[in-house]
Amino acid sequence: MTLKAVVNNVAPMTASKDVVVDIQKMSLTFQTADGPVYALSEVDLTISRGEFVSFIGPSGCGKTTLLRVIADLERATGGDILVNGVPAQQAREQRAYGYVFQAPALLPWRTIESNVTLPLEIMEISREERIKRGHDALKLVELNGFEKKFPWQLSGGMQQRASIARALSFDADLLLMDEPFGALDEIVRDHLNEQLLKLWARTNKTVAFVTHSIPEAVFLSSKIVVMSPRPGRIIDIIETDFARDRTLDVRETPEFLEVAHRVREGLRAGHSYDD
Amino acid sequence: MTGKLDKFCLVAAVFALLSLVFPLSGVHIETGKNVAFVADLPGLASAMVACVVVGVIFTWYGVTSVVRASILLLIVVFGAWQAVAALYHGGLAGYASYGFWMFILSLWALVWRAIDVIANYHTLENGKQQTANLIVPVAFGIWLLFLWEVTTAGCGVPQVLLPPPSMIGVRFVNSTGILWDDFRQTFLKAVIAGYVLGCGGGLIVAIAVDRVPFLKRGLLPLGNMVSALPIIGVAPIMVMWFGFDWQSKAAVIVIMTFFPMLVNTVSGLNAAGRLERDLMATYASGYWSTLFRLRLPAALPFIFNALKINSTLALIGAIVAEFFGTPIVGMGFRISTEVGRMNLDMVWAEIALAALAGTAFYGAVALAERKVTSWHPSFRVRRH
Known part of the structure; x- marks a missing residue:
């Protein structure tokens, strides 16, 4: 502190x-x-x-x-x-903080990668940095390889993992x-x-x-x-x-x-x- | 033999058989003799016989495959060709009688059965399925045109009441120059300008209404009232304000299209769920950020709804508005003047043009919708 x-x-x-x-x-x-x-x-x-x-x-x-x-x-x-x-x-x-809701709350018009990097986009972090951090976050929840999929192409458990990756992407403690x-x-x-x-x-x-x-x-x-x-x-x-x-x-x-x-x-x- | 007789084919066979027996035409007014007999028209007679034979065979064996349905369609095409030939070259036009109409009913039963079979065709092969999906509406449309043609020609309907489609087609092809000028004036100038202004204005005002609560209470009822204004009352006033050219028509279209867009967008902006809004709040996302990243994308299905409604409204508005003063060009102008000159085939050619333009416009908007909101449950396909 x-x-x-x-x-x-x-x-x-x-x-x-x-x-x-x-x-x-x-x-x-x-x-x-x-x-x-x-x-x-x-x-x-x-x-x-x-x-x-x-x-x-x-x-x-x-x-x-x-x-x-x-x-x-x-x-x-x-x-x-x-x-x-x-x-x-x-x-x-x-x-x-990163918040994970009861439902995945992934935006259906965004790919998994772009959903996960949504908070970074709002924080106006550069594109390369976003992609790198999104990739890292997806790796943490073992979802690498699904970057270009849309939320509705994933199972419920995978969607929830993606929403956890989103909460982790900006590295809040x-x-x-x-x-x-x-x-x-x-x-x-x-x-x-x-x-x-x-x-x-x-x-x-x-x-x-x-x-x-x-x-x-x-x-x-x-x-x-x-x-x-x-x-x-x-x-x-x-x-x-x-x-x-x-x-x-x-x-x-x-x-x-x-x-x-x-x-x-x-x-x-x-x-x-x-x- | 499939165990059950095919009723449609049975009807077709019976009517084709009767058509061979009943008189083909009425009595000529001047000569007092029958215009034509089956024996005079070997082409038509062979088509009737073919319908009897095919009808009997398929009554017994059933139309169990698309191949058999295609055979039916081929017979119908041959029969329709012979029927039209008999009308125009066999002298039946205006004098067709029981025998002829029974033959048409026979064809109708066959085409009905064939389209029914093709419409229920399901396969996993994409190309075949798409062809089948295309054949159904095309065959249906052509059949309706054919019915229109033989009814107007066979019964001798006066052209002022309803010209046959072939006549409209000929007029259309022979007046492409005039039609293009009208299209450019009405569609490319008035409709496009009015549509863009009306829809764009509705969208922007909707965002303002959503942002400022008192506008919602004050402006929405006002918009409601404007949308209820009768277009034939507004159009002459717009001509007074904006002159005879396309600007006044665009103004009418703006009035017509503004409100559907406003109402749809306002409800669309509330379509984003509570959860998603909370999500944006946890990222401390500002108003504009949330608007562009969450609320407008969520509103897109609503916005496209309004765009589709407005695409047809805009064309109607432009054509009607041209009845109230216009330079001597434009689809509405042409319709109103050609009606006065009893050139109904030209009126119908303009109607056909309006139908084509309207359908293409709607189709383009619907296509854009599929592209832009492909994520929406009503469009998405599973891709793995």
Whole structure:
């Protein structure tokens, strides 16, 4: 973190140079015709550099909303959110993160290469540089050779990998992923989870990952944030210490099952059975 | 034998057989005698016999392949040729009677069956499939022209009511000079200018309307009203404003084409999904960047829709506008004056020209659409 960023950090909080996301007493209320909906309430969370943080919880617990607040796609109605030491909006304008949505959201009129280099094009980076970086990003997700294809010529899993390559192409340190593999079948999902883990281990990026799958959360994360609905809040934060180069086999170990059990207990405790 | 009799071929055989028996023509007004008998027209008689024979054979064996359908088509072509020859050289024109019409019905049944078989032809060989796809509309169109020809000639329809297509064709070929001048005046000057201005203006205003909310509320209803203005009310006023030449016609076209483009583009600009807009927001993409990289490409199918609608509207507008004052050239001018002189074949030649120009214009826009929006689900082909 540069000195400038620390100086910009006007909020009186611990400006550790390793904190990428710092959320304090953040709340978000949607005003609807049926009255206010408390999407998030009093959320406190810090994400450090190099962490892989999963947000898990039932639908409606605000995990996607939380990710969108970090990305400045949604504005909090209370509290502070700092990303890289600056307010979320400023961080977005500095292109501090790559965002992967639930759907690939590839533009159908662009080839895979030109989709992946779209952010670079918006940042007005030269053409040769774009092609080089796009090529590198596609290599990271093992999609090299598909540069000239159109999105609809690729399978769902490949499309989602292309959208990850797009988020990686401009080399932001922070990767925000909103249930990126939710629509894929289990085999493809396992494979992509392994690839993502390798990518994380290799690039040392910070990842925030929304999921509703317990095995996925436990397998991928170094920190699991368990959330509960109405209002959306954090009820447990679990740190794990699996090796960074773990494989899918880790899912059979007692440690893994123990963490998974704790996550499940947390989810159960936070779940309201009135519906 | 396919187990079932082919009904269309059966009908064809029966009607061809009857046509050999029934009188071919009515009685001549002056001589009081029958104009012609089957025996007088050996060509027509042989075509009738051929229809009977082929009809019976295919009734029994069925039209099971494209080859058999092609044989039917060849018989129909021969029959049609003989029918037209009998009309103009056998003296049947104006006097055709039951026998002749039954022969036409027989041909109709055969051509129907043949086109039906070819239309259902499916093959993986691209060339053959394309040929089959081309034969169907061409055969259908030629058949309609043939029906028009024999009906007008056979019944002796007055040329003022409806001239036969052959007459229109002759007039068309003999007046290419006039037609070219009219085409240049109406299409190349008025239509192109009005179309470009109207569509371009609609597109730019649509972007402004989308950008400025109060324009949406203020301008869209106004545009709606302008589009509802009757063209025959606006055209004379435009002639007052912009003079007799093509400029006033272009102005009418601008009024006609502006609104479809405006409305389509406004809805097209909202076609980009929520997800894609969020995506652009994560890259801190500005208004213009998002407009050109996301929203306009997403709006292209809508814009092309308007371009296609306007391509036909523009030609109609130009021709109608020329009824209200024009230099002595132009398609609309020619139609209005030649009607007055009872030169209906010239009017029809102009109509044919308008149809050709309109179809070509529409086709060009549709082709451009295929090229530009080849990514759209309605066009894309899987290429691996």
